[in-house]
Amino acid sequence: MRCVVIGSGITGMTAALLLARQGHGVTLIEACDHAAPLLRGFERNELRFDTGFHCGGGVHRDGILRRWLRVLGVEASLEGITTSHSDVFMFSDGKEYRLPSGLRPVVAASERQFPGSGKPMENFLLLISQELASSPYLNPDIHSEPKGILADAGCLNDYLDKAGFPPHLRAMLSSRCLLYGVPPSLASWRDYTLVAGPYFQSCGSWHGGGAALVDALMHALQEAGVTLRLGCAVNAIEADTIEGVHSVVLNDGTRMPCERCFFTGHPSQLQSLLSHGLLRPAYLHHIADLPETNAALLLFAETYDALRDDESLFLLPSPYEMTTSDTEISWAAIMAKSSIYVYCGRPAADGRKPVMAVLFIPSANLPEGNPQPRPSSYVAWKRQAVESLRLAIEYRVPGLRGAWRIIDAATPLTMRHWIYGSTGSLYGVSHQRTSMPLFPSTRVPGLFLAGQNVLLPGVLGGIVSAAVAVGFAFGHNTVLKEFRACTAKE
Amino acid sequence: MDNDTIVTKVNAALAEEFELEQAALVPDAKIRDDLGLDSLDIVDMVIVLEKAFDFKLQNKESLAAIRTLGDIYTFIGELRDAGTIR
Ligand SMILES: Cc1cc2nc3c(=O)[nH]c(=O)nc-3n(C[C@H](O)[C@H](O)[C@H](O)COP(=O)(O)OP(=O)(O)OC[C@H]3O[C@@H](n4cnc5c(N)ncnc54)[C@H](O)[C@@H]3O)c2cc1C
Numbered sequence: 001m002r003c004v005v006i007g008s009g010i011t012g013m014t015a016a017l018l019l020a021r022q023g024h025g026v027t028l029i030e031a032c033d034h035a036a037p038l039l040r041g042f043e044r045n046e047l048r049f050d051t052g053f054h055c056g057g058g059v060h061r062d063g064i065l066r067r068w069l070r071v072l073g074v075e076a077s078l079e080g081i082t083t084s085h086s087d088v089f090m091f092s093d094g095k096e097y098r099l100p101s102g103l104r105p106v107v108a109a110s111e112r113q114f115p116g117s118g119k120p121m122e123n124f125l126l127l128i129s130q131e132l133a134s135s136p137y138l139n140p141d142i143h144s145e146p147k148g149i150l151a152d153a154g155c156l157n158d159y160l161d162k163a164g165f166p167p168h169l170r171a172m173l174s175s176r177c178l179l180y181g182v183p184p185s186l187a188s189w190r191d192y193t194l195v196a197g198p199y200f201q202s203c204g205s206w207h208g209g210g211a212a213l214v215d216a217l218m219h220a221l222q223e224a225g226v227t228l229r230l231g232c233a234v235n236a237i238e239a240d241t242i243e244g245v246h247s248v249v250l251n252d253g254t255r256m257p258c259e260r261c262f263f264t265g266h267p268s269q270l271q272s273l274l275s276h277g278l279l280r281p282a283y284l285h286h287i288a289d290l291p292e293t294n295a296a297l298l299l300f301a302e303t304y305d306a307l308r309d310d311e312s313l314f315l316l317p318s319p320y321e322m323t324t325s326d327t328e329i330s331w332a333a334i335m336a337k338s339s340i341y342v343y344c345g346r347p348a349a350d351g352r353k354p355v356m357a358v359l360f361i362p363s364a365n366l367p368e369g370n371p372q373p374r375p376s377s378y379v380a381w382k383r384q385a386v387e388s389l390r391l392a393i394e395y396r397v398p399g400l401r402g403a404w405r406i407i408d409a410a411t412p413l414t415m416r417h418w419i420y421g422s423t424g425s426l427y428g429v430s431h432q433r434t435s436m437p438l439f440p441s442t443r444v445p446g447l448f449l450a451g452q453n454v455l456l457p458g459v460l461g462g463i464v465s466a467a468v469a470v471g472f473a474f475g476h477n478t479v480l481k482e483f484r485a486c487t488a489k490e
Numbered sequence: 491m492d493n494d495t496i497v498t499k500v501n502a503a504l505a506e507e508f509e510l511e512q513a514a515l516v517p518d519a520k521i522r523d524d525l526g527l528d529s530l531d532i533v534d535m536v537i538v539l540e541k542a543f544d545f546k547l548q549n550k551e552s553l554a555a556i557r558t559l560g561d562i563y564t565f566i567g568e569l570r571d572a573g574t575i576r
Contacts, residue, residue, distance in 0.1 A: 017530075149529070150532075152551045280509055281506065281509070282537070283531075434547065437533070439530050441530060452537045
């Protein structure tokens with residue numbers, strides 16, 4: 001069958017690969033002039049900066065991400081896979097803790113730093129593993145259908161309350177919600193286990209990060225015979241409610257006939273991509289009302305030895321100061337009470353290491369759309385914001401003073417410019433416990449949705465979402481057959 | 491809010507948002523077979539109801555029991571009795 005996949009992020013590349021391996025004729029279309037702009041990252045001053053992938057959970061030999069990389073045929077191309085990153089948590093009250101990767105080390109570290117917390121931690125991790133093991137797309141031994149979209153396992157806070165962790169430890173566990181941009185108070189238990197869970201089992205990366213993964217996938221796509229169209233935005237998906245999808249139209253006017261279409265961009269585009277009447281008002285309202293994750297300010301810097309390779313730093317407010325209504329944060333409160341995520345990558349040949357820092361910010365004061373040239377008020381705001389964030393980080397990590405150099409910064413406008421159809425939020429749709437998710441299938445036969453906006457953010461989220469969408473289109477077993485058959489190489 | 495108001499509001503919202511005929515909206519109407527709304531639509535329906543009655547559904551699994559339009563009236567009535575909806 002002729003399949004078109006719209007968007008070449010991790011989700012689109014995965015979907016295209018799985019479809020081509022099943023014998024379909026696949027065209028992968030990307031608006032940007034190179035594949036996977038978010039995952040690939042960029043280069044400045046001869047230093048490679050990752051954007052969409054710094055580290056992943058479940059990268060150990062039997063880990064879930066590792067298994068999917070093997071299914072996709074790219075595991076062997078990734079060199080220098082490490083599986084034991086550790087996270088540092090620095091609180092504004094001066095307290096500092098660490099969490100290693102691996103279930104047993106986490107329990108031991110918890111008990112050592114918070115005496116008495118080992119047993120509840122063991123239990124907490126067990127519940128996470130059980131939830132993770134319940135999906136056929138995460139556990140090759142499960143042969144049932146995936147759980148329904150309405151399955152509800154409660155909210156993260158209930159599980160944290162029940163465990164009775166001391167405040168700092170609780171804040172450390174909650175801060176993993178930063179990885180998908182959902183305030184902990186609004187996080188569902190299930191989503192937390194899916195995104196944060198694998199990071200407890202093992203946390204790691206490989207040489208070349210996101211770009212190496214993109215290169216490996218591009219090679220696999222070529223081998224599988226996928227046609228790639230770069231620099232082409234899809235303007236329209238043509239369909240009728242009975243026959244379903246019959247073609248997509250590119251911005252250069254090319255019409256590409258297809259019977260199945262997988263859309264991986266931001267769902268807010270659907271209203272204009274599909275002609276009026278194909279989607280009901282209820283569905284369009286559902287899409288329009290989906291909450292977005294917060295926007296963020298990203299700093300990109302270089303350092304020699306102020307930070308360790310492959311280290312994540314979570315700079316957190318004192319747990320006694322954390323705001324409970326963390327959906328809207330005011331700019332004034334940000335520097336005092338913000339959570340900042342800092343990641344230090346592996347050194348280049350000359351010893352310089354790339355550093356990225358992320359701070360969630362309210363987008364209220366930013367210009368709409370993607371104006372060119374940038375308004376002067378915005379340029380001034382950006383300069384000031386970058387400087388404030390640099391100072392805030394140096395205040396909390398004194399070792400960085402004079403020991404790092406800011407090279408570039410990205411704002412929500414950068415995101416809009418960089419990722420076609422992005423609203424400027426960091427991770428697209430915010431997956432909150434009480435918001436209704438989008439289903440991979442739609443009312444238009446042959447049109448499927450996948451990606452961070454549908455399932456969950458993250459490289460694993462994108463891969464699994466693609467697999468699930470292909471499963472909905474052609475039967476779950478067509479995908480899971482490969483997933484189950486794939487075993488680790490010795 | 492009395493039961494008649496619930497019925498009127500539910501019917502108006504569903505007719506508008508799912509492009510259904512008012513005449514089809516009787517209490518015995520089966521959501522799936524008579525109104526043609528499948529499991530995909532149920533998710534959107536929750537949002538339609540949340541908006542119409544200004545509440546946020548806390549437990550999605552409570553929807554599993556809904557089969558007919560009458561079940562929806564009852565469901566909303568129960569939320570009213572529990573004080574979730576005013
Ligand atoms: C700063 C940052 C750091 C992150 N760090 C990590 C990490 O360390 N580990 C991890 O696992 N995850 C991380 N993530 C999350 C992860 O990168 C994303 O969730 C994931 O890459 C999303 O993939 P996707 O394919 O769903 O979406 P995208 O990568 O956004 O892909 C969608 C693509 O579709 C294209 N497109 C959209 N509409 C159209 C159209 N109409 N026509 C043609 N093309 C179109 C877009 O240009 C885009 O390339 C990070 C994200 C960010 C922003």
